[in-house]
Amino acid sequence: MDTKSIVYIALFAALTAALGIVPPIPTGFGINITAQSLGVMLAGSIAGAKRGGLAMVLFLALIAIGLPLLAGGRGGIAALAGPWAGYVLAWPLCSFIIGWLIGRKPGANVWLLGAFIAFGGIVVMHTFGILWYAFASQIPLGVAFINNSIFIPGDLVKVAIAAVLTHGLRRAFPTL
């Protein structure tokens, strides 16, 4: 792996960590809506499939070794084993899928970019999140699915931001 890839992997892991500083919005369910999944989307859409996926693996490793980098200052292995861990554990796959889809359509317009980002950042992430939540807390999938819908509006906003940013950056850096 070349040096540039290593630096990009580190950069997007750090970006996801830095987005944890943005104050989370409490939902009343005990878990909060955070800006961090924007980092997941951007890692895939800007750094690409392999670099983006590895950036998220690195981020999860930093959490696991005990750094409080998740929004609200949470960290440690406990944060990766809690009832909502499915979302976080799916991040490498989400970034990879976003990067892979975008890599196949280099000339994508902002709407198509948004669709790709929404697929990886909402469909894939929420599927894993709901499954783990239903398993860990032993509740029916339907209830988990309904509880999950609280995250959809915020995630749509993040998809829009990620799509506009990616579109602009691809014009500013044609080599991305």
Add this chain to the structure above:
Amino acid sequence: MLDLYSPGKSFLHKMSPAPKMLVLMVAATLLFLNDSLAVTLAAMVAVLLLYPLAQLSFKQAWQQLRPLLWIFAVFFALQWWLAGLEQASYVVLRLAALILLASLVTLTTRSSDMIDTITTGLGFLKPIGVNPAKVGLAISLALRFIPVLAQVTQDVREAQKTRGLERSVIAVAMPVAIRTLKMADDISDAIESRGYRP
């Protein structure tokens, strides 16, 4: 470095990180496979007893659980309604025990020791092309980038404030993204020009 480590001299502090994480993984799996309330309760008591043995206070144990109290309350109510009181206590106790156990590892292990363990532990992946030195570089770069990103965002916000644009997400995020990507390119050039060949 900023981490969740709590200094001490107990046997858990002295234990090297690798076996600690292995025990944690095995214990967590067993905890999830068992479905009896009595065993879960015993596990919870055992984990709690490890806290004083590791020179940690019960207050620290409580601090690990406090941010999750709301989740526990929601789960408990939901389970009680769906499956009865016993199932509700079982699910919540199991999660609490798991979180206390994982926190025990985090509280008694320095992040730097954990990083060292990971880099040496990755040695066995060398045949499939993983270079531990490069992983180490990525970890240190990422930790250094976090404050840099916060600083760049601060700079751009101030610049956009003079234009009345500090509340526009795109007007702040776009220059931040362009600056950091340029910075990343410069850094990788700088590393290469110094002959970095791990």
